[in-house]
Amino acid sequence: MEFRDLKTQYQTYKSEIDHAIQNVLTNANFIGGNEVKELEQQLSEYVGVKHCITCANGTEAMTLVLMAWGVKEGDAIFLPDFTFFSTGEVVSFNGATPIFVDVDRNTFNLDVVKLEEAVKQTIEEGKLTPKVIIPVDLFGLPANYPEIQKVADKYNLLVLEDGAQGFGGVIEGKRACSFGNASTTSFFPAKPLGCYGDGGAIFTNDDKLAELLNSLKVHGKGNNKYDNVRIGVNSRLDTIQAAILKVKLEAFIKHEVDDVNRVARLYDEKLKGVVETPFIPEGYASSFAQYTIKLNNNEERNNLQAKLKEENIPSMIYYVMPMHEQEAFSDLKSNHKNFQITKELSQTVLSLPMHPYLTEQEIDQVCSVIMEYFN
CATH class of the missing domain: 3.40.640.10 (Type I PLP-dependent aspartate aminotransferase-like (Major domain))
Structure with missing residues (x-):
């Protein structure tokens, strides 16, 4: 996959x-x-x-x-x-x-x-x-x-x-x-x-x-x-x-944006009540560069990622480190208390496979591993 x-x-x-x-x-x-x-x-x-x-x-x-x-x-x-x-x-x-x-x-x-x-x-x-x-x-x-x-x-x-x-x-x-x-x-x-x-x-x-x-x-x-x-x-x-x-722009306009949203809807349906899925405000539409879920804590996130890897399912963490903690910006002396949400997200987010050519069978496979992990 x-x-x-x-x-x-x-x-x-x-x-x-x-x-x-x-x-x-x-x-x-x-x-x-x-x-x-x-x-x-x-x-x-x-x-x-x-x-x-x-x-x-x-x-x-x-x-x-x-x-x-x-x-x-x-x-x-x-x-x-x-x-x-x-x-x-x-x-x-x-x-x-x-x-x-x-x-x-x-x-x-x-x-x-x-x-x-x-x-x-x-x-x-x-x-x-x-x-x-x-x-x-x-x-x-x-x-x-x-x-x-x-x-x-x-x-x-x-x-x-x-x-x-x-x-x-x-x-x-x-x-x-x-x-x-x-x-x-x-x-x-x-x-x-x-x-x-x-x-x-x-x-x-x-x-x-x-x-x-x-x-x-x-x-x-x-x-x-x-x-x-x-x-x-x-x-x-x-x-x-x-x-x-x-x-690729012609394909993007013709079907790819619609297809990633189809994939996102399938993920939403299958993972509802299992993990926290992406939130799209009313009036907005996403092109789903990533499909990113939230876990309860860092340990849960890392363990789930390891479980997915065992089943040959790729996943990514965007982003493991907030901008204010990057060494290149260490001279800015930021107040860490100002970034509580970013800090939480960097410890709990996980991005799942997402692209226009993902099949329902592959989506089922990803979701089954996630549900099995929580069960």
Whole structure:
């Protein structure tokens, strides 16, 4: 059994993917080929924004936006404590200070009440200037953008949606990666929409920001790549990856989002009353980058994971360590009492196999082992 079955996905679309790759090889247009622009157009239409700017990976997508916004030393950037390292890493990389905020226990996403408390505390301390909020769409579920935006408007902050895991999610008909002033996603192979290497994208309705990002991602180019008007980086999506993503985006839209939600419903039905299953608020839809259950304590979680492993069932723990406990952020001297929910989740969450090609027989197998463990 695969945790995220890229092999079956490839076999399902082998002829289309192979043909797309062969076209790039035949045309030998490996950087900036037509497939890149076509993909950007298709992605922007799907998400529902004016501009999509592809780049090398999801981490650099966030880095580029922060560069474009002039984020620097002395700026405070607010983000969830329960997430992957890169969300905080890009803040420090740009010289600013990450301010970690605890999350909501039900959704795993940024706690809006605690967010405002953190903003007010930062203003009162007067050492840093609040500038950006980076909510994360964890495990496929969009963060609470309607309420986050109210906080941003109240304190004149920019919002950068980290949609690396959320691509395909929805709030009241509005798709993930369309929230805030800009948003980013990752095409890492295991993401809801993944390529066969690294890749990322930025989404925005801001014409000037899009123009600046297209310059920054190619060495700060002006009219052409030999006319350099600012300091930038080298962060482009390869044409081969764009060609692969075009095929996979069609499958993603056609059935994959519906299929992961079908898998989630089956898990919910079979595990109801056995473990705590994912919570999806009314009006929201998840793209289920992960299907994450909660156990009662660390020992129970680890023992269940060991039991699953005995039956050759893969599982993963996202995340074993809160952001504020990472050694790279040890100089920030965070108050551990502020992150009680994150600390609890890091000790109790477990992610089960989840992908569009998971069969009901495989779901039954996973659930049977879990039920047997608790019985």
